[in-house]
Amino acid sequence: MQAIDFVAPTSVDEAISALAAGSGMARPLSGGTDLIAQLQEGRLTLDTVVDLKRIPELMAISISSDGLTLGASVSCHSINNNQAIRDAYPALIDSTHLIGGTQIQGRASLGGNLCNSSPAADSIPNLIAHSVTCHIAGPNGRRTVPVEEFCTAPGRNVLENGEFLVALEFPAPPANFGAAYLRFIPRNEMDIAVVGAGADVVLSDDGSTIQSARVSIGAVAPTPLFVQEAGDALAGEPVSEETLAKAADLARDAARPISDMRGTIPQRKHLSGVLTQRALRIAIDRARGTKTVDELGRLNGHG
Amino acid sequence: MDMAKKIAVTTTLNGEESIFLCEPRQTLLEALRDNLGLIGSKEGCGNGNCGACNVLLDGVLVNSCLVLAPEVEGRAVVTIEGIAEDGELHPLQQKFLEHASLQCGICTPGFIVSAKALLDDNPAPSEHDVRLWLAGNLCRCTGYDKIVRAVLDVAEGDS
Numbered sequence: 001m002q003a004i005d006f007v008a009p010t011s012v013d014e015a016i017s018a019l020a021a022g023s024g025m026a027r028p029l030s031g032g033t034d035l036i037a038q039l040q041e042g043r044l045t046l047d048t049v050v051d052l053k054r055i056p057e058l059m060a061i062s063i064s065s066d067g068l069t070l071g072a073s074v075s076c077h078s079i080n081n082n083q084a085i086r087d088a089y090p091a092l093i094d095s096t097h098l099i100g101g102t103q104i105q106g107r108a109s110l111g112g113n114l115c116n117s118s119p120a121a122d123s124i125p126n127l128i129a130h131s132v133t134c135h136i137a138g139p140n141g142r143r144t145v146p147v148e149e150f151c152t153a154p155g156r157n158v159l160e161n162g163e164f165l166v167a168l169e170f171p172a173p174p175a176n177f178g179a180a181y182l183r184f185i186p187r188n189e190m191d192i193a194v195v196g197a198g199a200d201v202v203l204s205d206d207g208s209t210i211q212s213a214r215v216s217i218g219a220v221a222p223t224p225l226f227v228q229e230a231g232d233a234l235a236g237e238p239v240s241e242e243t244l245a246k247a248a249d250l251a252r253d254a255a256r257p258i259s260d261m262r263g264t265i266p267q268r269k270h271l272s273g274v275l276t277q278r279a280l281r282i283a284i285d286r287a288r289g290t291k292t293v294d295e296l297g298r299l300n301g302h303g
Numbered sequence: 304m305d306m307a308k309k310i311a312v313t314t315t316l317n318g319e320e321s322i323f324l325c326e327p328r329q330t331l332l333e334a335l336r337d338n339l340g341l342i343g344s345k346e347g348c349g350n351g352n353c354g355a356c357n358v359l360l361d362g363v364l365v366n367s368c369l370v371l372a373p374e375v376e377g378r379a380v381v382t383i384e385g386i387a388e389d390g391e392l393h394p395l396q397q398k399f400l401e402h403a404s405l406q407c408g409i410c411t412p413g414f415i416v417s418a419k420a421l422l423d424d425n426p427a428p429s430e431h432d433v434r435l436w437l438a439g440n441l442c443r444c445t446g447y448d449k450i451v452r453a454v455l456d457v458a459e460g461d462s
Contacts, residue, residue: 003308003326003327003328004327004328005308005327006310006327006328006371006373008373008374008376029371029374031369032369032370032371032374033351033366033369036330036368036369036370036371037350037351037369039328040330040349040350040368041350049327049328049371051371051373051374053374075363077363100351100439101354101438101439101440102364102417102420102421102436102437102438102439103351103354103357103364103365103366103417103439104351104366104369104439106360106363106364106365107365107366107369107370188438189435189438190352190438190439
């Protein structure tokens with residue numbers, strides 16, 4: 001087994017230098033729930049681990065009227081226990097309560113979930129529904145990428161050699177905003193999504209009309225899909241089951257899944273529609289202030 | 304194997320300041336068991352699925368097989384060896400015995416550390432809370448009912 005180096009920089013600039021040093025086989029570490037497992041199983045070759053968790057910016061939770069900036073290495077546990085996030089972005093908790101079990105949530109980060117770039121990642125459709133912007137740092141400076149453009153293939157993303165994710169920026173939720181993430185698994189917990197769906201809506205003040213919406217589905221394509229046409233079809237429409245069914249049809253059409261041990265193509269296409277419609281219903285309930293995060297937690301099997 | 308350079312890690316281990324040497328790629332579980340002789344934490348799966356290696360890291364429940372040993376520099380680690388106090392079994396350990404919540408015992412340290420983290424977080428959990436919290440701890444002998452009953456017994460005793 002090959003020896004490696006371990007470094008724990010305390011600033012973004014130090015991390016950039018650490019990742020650039022050596023033979024280009026340095027990898028950033030956040031929660032390690034993917035990286036260390038892959039390293040132990042010999043599926044990953046690297047010469048240096050760069051632990052990002054000593055960098056204040058990577059561990060920061062900054063929430064204000066401008067929105068939420070979440071350091072890329074913040075753990076699901078920290079998010080779950082942050083009352084300001086629970087109040088302002090309740091749908092985010094749908095994902096952070098679903099990623100692994102308690103002890104995985106103690107380490108796993110949303111930044112890591114995104115950078116691992118699994119098609120079935122439980123946070124990514126949710127991040128897409130929330131219109132998140134990814135802040136990236138690297139040897140050529142900083143740049144931003146809309147989260148729906150981040151993943152490029154299973155396990156691959158837009159990060160260039162030496163770059164790493166610094167933070168996820170969530171816009172401030174507008175008035176009458178609601179979002180939700182739902183997934184289907186054959187067990188109650190601790191499983192990988194057969195299909196996942198994230199949705200957000202902004203309603204009119206009287207709650208009767210959808211002003212805008214975003215829909216994203218996971219585990220049905222090589223990357224999490226942003227189904228822009230489904231959200232667009234809802235804009236300006238009255239809140240009704242007929243309207244939501246149209247969006248669900250568009251999500252079903254957009255899904256291009258494979259059949260594997262977790263599900264078949266027809267099942268996954270069907271689920272894409274069902275989960276999209278249900279996620280939209282919950283997002284609408286939340287926008288109207290009639291459904292709490294804890295109620296939804298029970299829907300996902302997480303009391 | 305390459306001659307790996309070793310790193311000295313200073314940590315608070317079960318309440319006492321401790322310095323140990325490790326290779327950079329060793330996991331915390333490997334360092335605990337192989338370098339420090341704390342063999343209470345078990346390797347079940349080695350990839351974060353079974354919970355047999357669970358420890359508290361700054362009070363947060365984690366799989367020690369998914370932590371690199373150098374990461375715990377300056378942090379506080381509590382293992383199963385740190386659960387009993389002053390030679391007295393922790394109430395969870397006592398109730399696991401009374402309820403016969405174990406057979407082979409490999410999963411037990413992880414369950415007890417996980418249950419302690421639960422009760423630290425929520426002293427009066429429901430049965431659903433207990434089952435959900437312990438979903439990442441696998442037992443292949445007894446099933447889970449006696450384990451859940453033992454945890455609930457402690458929780459009720461506290462409340």
